[in-house]
Amino acid sequence: MSRVTIQDVAKAARVSATTVSFAFNQPEQLSVATRTRVLSTARRLGYAPHPSARSLSTKRHGSIGLLTPQPLEVVFANPFVSELLQGIGAVCAQHDMTLLLVPPLNGSLESAVGRAPVDGVISLGLNAGDPALETLARFGLPWILIDAEAPSGVATVNVDDFGGAALAARHVLELGHRRIAVIGLGRTSPQRAQLGIGARRLAGYRGAIDAAGVPAPTVDPGGVTFAAGIQAFRNLWRARRKPTAVLAMSDMAALGLMAAARDAGVRIPEDLSVVGFDDLPMAAWAHPGLTTVRQPIAEKGRQAARLLIESLAGKAVHSPKPLRTELILRGSTGRQT
Amino acid sequence: MSRVTIQDVAKAARVSATTVSFAFNQPEQLSVATRTRVLSTARRLGYAPHPSARSLSTKRHGSIGLLTPQPLEVVFANPFVSELLQGIGAVCAQHDMTLLLVPPLNGSLESAVGRAPVDGVISLGLNAGDPALETLARFGLPWILIDAEAPSGVATVNVDDFGGAALAARHVLELGHRRIAVIGLGRTSPQRAQLGIGARRLAGYRGAIDAAGVPAPTVDPGGVTFAAGIQAFRNLWRARRKPTAVLAMSDMAALGLMAAARDAGVRIPEDLSVVGFDDLPMAAWAHPGLTTVRQPIAEKGRQAARLLIESLAGKAVHSPKPLRTELILRGSTGRQT
């Protein structure tokens, strides 16, 4: 019941193993007769090259790894990841690459990296200096970063977090809001991971608010989940001085906040304006629709995958220009009355 | 810049390669002195066993594959898959297994299977007789099915689709509805994939409706996306005889239908009752909340992963009893007036 090997095929087709290998990898080298004979017996026997043997020999795995800073059960709770995977997956398919998920192993990303049969890695939210990335460097694995502080020399795919956040802030400022709250990306999540984009977005919010001569926003730690948004609403509404507008760094938190607000009898946008960040599909499905900063999530995935594959081909790759963000106006924001 | 091998470590530690291997795999065999020396030099050199070499030798890969009937960009558009992955991922982590995504390669799942370095496979929505599954059998790879017609001898994880659908139908019947429409899982998606559960759910709906002496439901092909739900609403509302209750086989379609209904000025539940299937997180977030048949999606993933891993350990595994479904009452259903 053991796997059919190249030798089995060779024997059955009365040729050498080399010939069988040629039939698959360099068909032109073979006469049509033998080639067809070999291939047909291979098919008949159900032969496929053993992936490990193949990669041991070729020094290639034909797969890339997605390094996730948290366990899969946590990571996939965030729809953001699904969308990113759609982008990465599309490019992988184009290049006959498979995708290996690489979450921390016993809490350690480094050891997980060492055991992953991949030609390169896309890392989500890890910043330079992370031990896992140093491990990658030691193994000579090319890698691309998404949503990270760009260390020099490592290609990083980012969006214009600062500009996007500024768009959101200016929007509510123009609507007359003066008491503004910000909901962050969470403090429990890998701090370093969130540090980069969280800090950039916060700076964008603050810059615009400051430029308008409006009091600095209160900042709730928040998170990237619906539940975090609910909690954020509770925190904000417990305060003496309630905001009239909320700028959330994630759509999920914004949606959770909207739901909590509705349950508390707070009308949106009449009593409270809400702006999200991401433009997940469900932002448009909410009622009212969520005004949000769109970032091209799937495109981030595609770019990262493309860069990595180019890098595997030996090309020198550079960080692309931060992708554009865009304010999507829907019903969750309104004029301060 | 090439990878540090076991030989490098052996040389540096003045021992044989075997000893280095022992240090990692059978530490007890070694004297404390040599073990620590070897391990420390290994760490110093940044050594990690080459995954392919290791699996070639051990005949194990330490990973399982998730066979998806469609490209990743399609599959991950469905939140159902994210939740399933949370369950699978949790069990994988417990057993130090990594997860390889195995979508069709050039449209062919069979060839993708042959190239996947995995010890076993979880297949999503593929029914017995599928060529990809036969390929698995040829390679001697253990596999577990999710949401499939259970062929004899292959462990399959299913929920009680029939019973769940019956619950949904009886619910709207009790509310007095007599004009009922059903929204399916889509006809374009891999037909065979959807055939099993789609047919079972349809039978559940029909059985209950028939038992109540109520006219048979109209059936819209539907799908598993928000857009499919919108389309389904249009189809239904175009008809002369509009339903007062809709039974959707997926929450996504139900939510899309609800949104389309609202946009068309159709009130839910006053004008139209809607029941979904799945109980995705966002079913609770919708407004009104979506009454739906809950199925334990993550648990399906966990069970499948557990069964597969047991199977890898040589145990004989059997299809578990279909998991229970449960009707979750929310605001999207009301009495027929």
Add this chain to the structure above:
DNA sequence: TTGTATGCGTTATCAA
């Protein structure tokens, strides 16, 4: 056009 010989990096067997 096809075959021989060798290496890829590791683990397992057996001997010392």
Add this chain to the structure above:
DNA sequence: TTGATAACGCATACAA
């Protein structure tokens, strides 16, 4: 307690 040696299955110079 350690080491020598033989697989593991394939690809690829090189030879024929």
